[in-house]
Amino acid sequence: MLGKMVRGLFLAMLAVFAGLLAWLYVAPPELLLVGDSYSAKIVCSNRFIAGRDPAEVMAVDVQAPGHPLLKFVSAVVDEERKTVTTRIFGFFAESKAAYRDGLGCTNLPRGYDLSALSGLPQGPQALPKPSDIAWPAGDAPLADGDARPELAAPLADGKLLGPGIRAVVVIKDGKLVGEHYAPGFTKETPxxxxxxxxxxxxxxxxxxxxxxxxxxxxxxxxxxxxxxxxxxxxxxxxxxxxxxxxxxxxxxxxxxxxxxxxxxxxxxxxxxxxxxxxxxxxxxxxxxxxxxxxxxxxxxxxxxxxxxxxxxxxxxxxxxxxxxxxxxxxxxxxxxxxxxxxxxxxxxxxxxxxxxxxxxxxxxxxxxxxxxxxxxxxxxxxxxxxxxxxxxxxxxxxxxxxxxxxxxxxxxxxxxxxxxxxxxxxxxxxxxxxxxxxxxxxxxxxxxxxxxxxxxx
Incomplete structure (x- = not known):
């Protein structure tokens, strides 16, 4: 008798759990959709605009500083179609972002797919920038004669630069006189x-x-x-x-x-x-x-x-x-x-x-x-x-x-x-x-x- 009761209780709990999973899959809470959509967008833009590693972006940009639930979000990058799909716990609240040349990444809200973007105008063609001409007309490396040695100390001071620093650029009298980039980031990183x-x-x-x-x-x-x-x-x-x-x-x-x-x-x-x-x-x-x-x-x-x-x-x-x-x-x-x-x-x-x-x-x-x-x-x-x-x-x-x-x-x-x-x-x-x-x-x-x-x- 006791065994039947335990078995019945277990089956009831299993049914409730299965119903919960079905609910999460069919009608996920909006908070989960926001988290997945945010994750898809950030990973997509940083992968296809900035050329960064998606796994690093997910870990460093999305999960480390964000809501604790984001730690359970996974991302799948389709390099050919230039899309990123995210799901929490690997199954729920699926969200997608898609890249278009010149216009970056766009979230595809629930119920939308890539066809939603097919009728939109294309982005403008990328403009070349001379690499051998000084800023602002070009993007040549900062020459020793242009770099101001006085900036060496403040641009090396971690307390002044702040946690999570990625880039500092200093313009004085219309000239580029100093810059600093964290590892993994350069003057070419959007x-x-x-x-x-x-x-x-x-x-x-x-x-x-x-x-x-x-x-x-x-x-x-x-x-x-x-x-x-x-x-x-x-x-x-x-x-x-x-x-x-x-x-x-x-x-x-x-x-x-x-x-x-x-x-x-x-x-x-x-x-x-x-x-x-x-x-x-x-x-x-x-x-x-x-x-x-x-x-x-x-x-x-x-x-x-x-x-x-x-x-x-x-x-x-x-x-x-x-x-x-x-x-x-x-x-x-x-x-x-x-x-x-x-x-x-x-x-x-x-x-x-x-x-x-x-x-x-x-x-x-x-x-x-x-x-x-x-x-x-x-x-x-x-x-x-x-x-x-x-x-x-x-x-x-x-x-x-x-x-x-x-x-x-x-x-x-x-x-x-x-x-x-x-x-x-x-x-x-x-x-x-x-x-x-x-x-x-x-x-x-x-x-x-x-x-x-x-x-x-």
Whole structure:
């Protein structure tokens, strides 16, 4: 009798376990889908854009600094089809990302396959960069005569460089004067800027402004907003993160930002669907969704999707010589202007130098004086933290640069996990720092920038 009861209990538990496995396979929780989708995207981009080893990327970039569940995710790379498929525990929450030349990797949300990308425009052709010409026109190795010996100490100081350092590039008086790369990374390695992408995406919109096709004061920006108060949101409000739209930017769970990036096929459509919670221009809410909306808006203004896809290279990357730059898309073809720009540290420095030069490159003004004024001026509701053109006035810890002894005219590009570009016009200095440095470690770049500035003074 007891044996039958034990056997029955065992069979019941086995049935429950089998049901749980079936549930995980058929309808996995969104948190697992987010984790697998994130893993597929990071491995795909780093393999097919940056040329890195997928196993190393999974271990170092995805699992080591991420959610504990990510340690149970496995990745399969299809080199021929240029896809990455991920599953947790080897079976569940399957997710896939696919690579396209010139446009990097795109997540394929649940229910989508490679055919979803077949009708989208192709990416622009890669531009060659001379290897025997000095920066910024080319990418010749830094010559001994150009390297500033004063930088040897700060560029060798591990405490200043921070944990997870990958690259530092220093530009003084428009010249490359020092750089440092961690093992496995070189001047040819494209690196993800994360939210530094926002500043570049805004500048692409700024190029349309310079051409008279877009304006800070434009309203009625999206058809989804035509019937309600959101029609009054101006581009100016979006650029300063003052749209009044609700958006949860918490990355620790299935929030608006993680849902948009890793579960939604139409990122801009998802962001556009967020309700209004305040009058435009009255509150500051940092939002990756806002930057994706800006990308959709300037792409809509161009009209032709193929032309819009090629526009960043034509209008900005090619003129500046940012030949490594790859701006990735969602599955609808909208460029992910809030997060997904890969470029070498030297190309990130080119963009920083471009802003330092007031939006002028090789004697040609590419961004209007009005736009550049917005780059330098805090947005009204941000309390001095953020500019009216998707750059930071305060440093990564929200402290003014003067708190670290840096000039008050310092502006910043900032991205997740320690990506920064410091731009100091008064000292004719640009400092790029790229790495994998979670904010929980407490490292900030201001002491590094200050040490470099002092060494070159």
């Amino acid at each position: 690196l993800l800027g994360w939210s530094m992408t926002k500043s570049v995406n805004a500048a692409i919109a700024g190029r349309l402004m310079a051409e008279g096709r877009l304006s800070f004061d434009d309203a009625n920006l999206l058809p989804e907003w035509a019937g309600d108060e959101r029609k009054d949101i101006r581009l100016r409000d979006l650029m300063g993160m003052e749209s009044g739209l609700r958006f949860n930017e918490d990355y620790g769970d299935v929030s608006d930002v993680t849902r948009m990036l890793y579960l939604e096929p139409d990122m801009a459509g998802f962001a556009a669907g967020q309700p209004s919670e305040a009058k435009p221009g009255t509150t500051f809410r940092y939002s990756t969704g806002t930057s994706v909306l800006i990308a959709r808006i300037w792409m809509n203004r161009i009209g032709d999707f193929g032309e819009a896809t090629a526009y960043p290279q034509k209008a900005l990357f090619a003129p500046l010589g940012m030949t490594s730059a790859v701006l990735e898309t969602d599955v609808t073809g909208t460029l992910v202007g809030g997060s997904y720009l890969y470029a070498t540290a030297r190309d990130w420095a080119r963009f920083g130098q471009f802003l330092l030069q007031d939006g002028v490159w090789n004697g040609t003004r590419l961004l209007s004086e009005e736009y550049m004024q917005a780059v330098r001026t805090p947005s009204r509701a941000s309390g001095g933290l953020y500019s009216g053109a998707q750059t930071w006035i305060a440093g990564p810890d929200d402290k003014p640069s003067s708190a670290y002894g840096l000039p008050e005219d310092t502006i910043w590009l900032q991205g997740h996990d320690g990506q920064t570009v410091a731009i100091i016009p008064s000292q004719r200095l640009v400092v790029v720092r790229m790495g994998l440095t979670p904010s929980k470690l407490g490292w900030v770049p201001q002491p590094l920038v200050k040490a470099i500035a002092d060494a070159l003074d």
